[in-house]
Amino acid sequence: MRLARYRRGAGAVRLGRIDGDRLIDVSDVPGVGSSLRAILPRLDELRPAIVAATGPAFALEDVTLEAPIDDPQKFLGIGMNYREHAEEARAAGIPIPTSQLWFNKQVSCINRPHGDIVRPAVSEQLDYEIELGVVIGAECRHVSVEDARSVIAGYVVVNDVSVRDWLHKLSPTFTLGKSFDTHGPFGPWLTTDDDIADPLDLRMTLTVNGHVRQDFDTSDMIYDIYEQIAYLTQVMTLYPGDVLATGTPSGIGAPTQTWLRPGDVVRAEIAGLGAIENRVVDEG
Missing domain, CATH: 3.90.850.10 (Fumarylacetoacetase-like, C-terminal domain)
Incomplete structure (x- = not known):
């Protein structure tokens, strides 16, 4: 599974799952939100819902990818x-x-x-x-x-x-x-x-x-x-x-x-x- 932090235009940063050359938004999956670091301890628990998420979807060329983790402690x-x-x-x-x-x-x-x-x-x-x-x-x-x-x-x-x-x-x-x-x-x-x-x-x-x-x-x-x-x-x-x-x-x-x-x-x-x-x- 490939997970990205992204934004569209001047919008807020959200999380997405990469599927080929598309990104499927997963921020609205219950328990996910917009911080990848925050969900890492629960990734196994959240994985089925993240994998099953169906949209909205965007071409990768139409989004700006952010650092996957923007706030590590180290x-x-x-x-x-x-x-x-x-x-x-x-x-x-x-x-x-x-x-x-x-x-x-x-x-x-x-x-x-x-x-x-x-x-x-x-x-x-x-x-x-x-x-x-x-x-x-x-x-x-x-x-x-x-x-x-x-x-x-x-x-x-x-x-x-x-x-x-x-x-x-x-x-x-x-x-x-x-x-x-x-x-x-x-x-x-x-x-x-x-x-x-x-x-x-x-x-x-x-x-x-x-x-x-x-x-x-x-x-x-x-x-x-x-x-x-x-x-x-x-x-x-x-x-x-x-x-x-x-x-x-x-x-x-x-x-x-x-x-x-x-x-x-x-x-x-x-x-x-x-x-x-x-x-x-x-x-x-």
Whole structure:
């Protein structure tokens, strides 16, 4: 099942179920409403009614898709979690961490799946990172690797946009370089976990102006998504709607200093999850 937050024109945000190239409104289904995060703990209970909902229906091209979760308590990312990307970093003089390396993306960076990415006036080192996003579906702490999949609501495509000089020179904690406004586009909708046979075997492709920059499989992760959840929940409680960006493969712009420029169109696609596409604009 694929669930989206959307609006038509200047109307209010509502929830819809994606059916091919159409969106079927489900906000009027009893118990659903307009917040996807709010219904995640009851998704199994609500699923039959959501699947059976019959309208109203709209062509996807006639609606504006919003971030599937606009109000998570946490938006976390893991650094250097793909083998070839780690080697790419090593070649650039960046030490490879010996354990999971997590950072915050402040939730104010969240952007629509087709919203503009703003290149900030304070930097020209704007980079892209396609990532599999995991959305938590249940409040959880001390989750084992074996049980980790049971707390996943579903998956989204994330572009972990990064401002490299703020990331490595001015702010070695990573948080500021990962948290500029508009630098967290994800979506295009939430694909629920039951729709994905194996999230550790998904093809990820990112293009800039139609040219392939990243093309890898999620099987190349150093720490898989279940190990990530187990590690994080030793430290903190994860809540429904929390978003985990699970690492990017090689092919980012930093090693060749190939930065994003105004007018560039970045498309990130993951098999089975759909695609997000964002145009780069200068800060005005």
